[in-house]
Amino acid sequence: MCFNVTNPNSFGNILKGNKMWYPEVNHFCKGLPIVLVGCKTDLRKDKVLLRQLHEDWLEPITYHKVMQEVHAVTYLECSAKYQENINIFTEASSAALSVMQKSQRKQKPKRSCLLA
Numbered sequence: 001m002c003f004n005v006t007n008p009n010s011f012g013n014i015l016k017g018n019k020m021w022y023p024e025v026n027h028f029c030k031g032l033p034i035v036l037v038g039c040k041t042d043l044r045k046d047k048v049l050l051r052q053l054h055e056d057w058l059e060p061i062t063y064h065k066v067m068q069e070v071h072a073v074t075y076l077e078c079s080a081k082y083q084e085n086i087n088i089f090t091e092a093s094s095a096a097l098s099v100m101q102k103s104q105r106k107q108k109p110k111r112s113c114l115l116a
Ligand SMILES: Nc1nc2c(ncn2[C@@H]2O[C@H](COP(=O)(O)OP(=O)(O)OP(=O)(O)O)[C@@H](O)[C@H]2O)c(=O)[nH]1
Pocket: 003, 004, 007, 010, 039, 040, 041, 042, 043, 078, 079, 080, 081, 082
């Protein structure tokens, strides 16, 4: 799951998801690794964007706020523009693939139907 650290609506959707669908996903897919990624970290220093946010009494989402408000997730941050920490997407994909492969190995082979 990703959100934009300078977009409070984007973070709001993560908070809603954390309460609404995460318990259900966790119930049906126990052990599914959830990795939360805060994107566009470079924009935390963008003066124009900061001014726009301040006009609406808002500010960028800090690392600390995410850790306080979103529980039970691995949280990482990156900036695609400056290629900072972007290897997290490769790591997240590998984690997801490994869980999928494990669950496929557990599934019984399907019986095929014979027509005579
Ligand atoms: N400054 C900055 N811009 C970025 C970064 N990643 C993507 N963008 C720019 O953000 C714009 C929208 O990018 P998308 O990745 O499509 O983002 P989105 O999820 O559709 O939109 P947001 O909700 O704004 O994040 C494009 O112009 C990208 O070039 C980043 O790390 N830093």
